[in-house]
Amino acid sequence: MAKIERVELLMVDLKPKVKRVDAIQSFVSQETPIVRITDVDGMTGTGYSYTIGTGGHSVMALLARTLAPALIGREAFEIERIWRDLLFLTHATSVGAITSIALAAIDTALWDLKCRRLGQPLHLMAGGAQPAIPLYTTEGGWLHLESEALVEDALRAKADGFGGCKLKVGRPIHEDVARIFAVRDAVGAGFEIFTDANQAFHVDEAIRRARAYEPLDIGWFEEPLTADDIEGHRRLSDHTSIPIAVGESLYSHLHFREYLERHACSVVQVDAGRVGGITPWLKVAHMAEAFNIAVSPHFLMELHVSLCAAVPNARWVEYIPQLDAITGKGMKIENGRAVPSDEPGLGIAWDFDAIERMTVDGSRSLISA
CATH class of the missing domain: 3.30.390.10 (Enolase-like, N-terminal domain)
Structure with a gap:
């Protein structure tokens, strides 16, 4: 030392x-x-x-x-x-x-x-549980884009071997349903479609929307309510078969404990950049494993690929390029899966x-x- x-x-x-x-x-x-x-x-x-x-x-x-x-x-x-x-x-x-x-x-x-x-590389120092993690893309699913652009991006991701895409929701409900349906119709079954509301709804609206999304085979409903409304998330979870995902707006590992104990979510999206670093990130991931809940972190793919590879319950890495302007090379992708770097350190080529x-x-x- x-x-x-x-x-x-x-x-x-x-x-x-x-x-x-x-x-x-x-x-x-x-x-x-x-x-x-x-x-x-x-x-x-x-x-x-x-x-x-x-x-x-x-x-x-x-x-x-x-x-x-x-x-x-x-x-x-x-x-x-x-x-x-x-x-x-x-x-x-x-x-x-x-x-x-x-x-x-x-x-x-x-x-x-x-x-x-x-x-040693981070993914081995922190656990060494998985050689690669499936990718889904968010970068082509933003709310201002029309259905044609969403479909084009989803088909491109599928062709590249990605396992899914994420669509932002928050337009009038009929428009959201139409946009999701257009993508589902294009990609078919077996390709995940995730939805993300960015804390936009109240409980009654979230329940209504979840029921409208259910026939479209949604992988999860992300941040449907404000992050501090744990009881609202529990009520929503009780009213829908769609997995409820939370975590990007939680800033302490103890907040994740409350969600898990109250069965208020079924996907954990802990973000190392927001929860206080790698040390609390690992605490949350292992705590989620004890509840048999998957980790699919928010953002920071260049760091999260190594953390996801370190733990056994990580399911997805979110593809949003972040550091291209200040790194010499990007995250390694093979057959639509994120592969952690074997270089000593975080695996980021600054x-x-x-x-x-x-x-x-x-x-x-x-x-x-």
């Missing part, structure tokens, strides 16, 4: 390659905090997290003023201990998105550093020259011993 000597902080702002619109918002920016942690032997680990366009500077301020200085002199391998100490250090602002996103950037950097020092060019003015900090 070696003590942490230096922490470098910066943020890049990545613009989506395609227009992304769902039931409640349109994405125009992806702020990406990046943390580089270096130990006394000169070994460096790189971690990251993200926002969808707001709050990034608040994350960077929390990192620079509070969290990063607390890392100096700590043993880098004590990842669990550091994660708990930092969570306690920020207990007055936990649980919340800003804190969890900041913790995620540090935690992923520590895991990267540990894997690099030991010369392009540090590109990161340097794209660093947001005023976001850089350096904390050292």
Whole structure:
């Protein structure tokens, strides 16, 4: 082991390659905090997290003023201990998105550093349960797209060996049904169609829509209600045969415990960038396994491919390219399945020259011993 000597902080702002619109918002920016942690032997680990366009500077301020200085002199391998100490250090602002996103950037950097020092890839260090994970695509299912575009993208994904696609819902119910039907009619049986409401509905509307979607053989109904409405999700689960998926808007592993204990979901979409990093992500995945529930994480495919390969109950990786502008090569795909990298570390081929060019003015900090 070696003590942490230096922490470098910066943020890049990545613009989506395609227009992304769902039931409640349109994405125009992806702020990406990046943390580089270096130990006394000169070994460096790189971690990251993200926002969808707001709050990034608040994350960077929390990192620079509070969290990063607390890392100096700590043993880098004590990842669990550091994660708990930092969570306690920020207990007055936990649980919340800003804190969890900041913790995620540090935690992923520590895991990267540990894997690099030991010369092992993340998917083996974290468990080594699966060689590859099925992919579904979201990138062609946005709410502003018309049925013809949805069908074209779904057929392309099927031809590429993907196992499914996701369609955003939130238009008038007859329009949603027509759009889903058009895709189902085109792809046939055996190709999964997932739906995502992005927390747009109240319970009564979600129950009504779920019943309308049921004849179309939907793989899951994602974020039908606000994330804090656990009782509403339980009621909905009791009223439909469609699996209910939650998790991208939960910022603590303890919130997942409540959902699982109350049988309020049947798919867990824990996001390492939002739940506080790899350390709590693994806690959620193993907790879900104890309830015989699958993990299909939200976003961050470049990181989640390795985490999904690490646990036995991961079912899907979501295909939304995120890091192409700041990486030298993308995630490996074989026969429509995501394959984790065998390179030591997180398995992300960072392009540090590109990161340097794209660093947001005023976001850089350096904390050292």
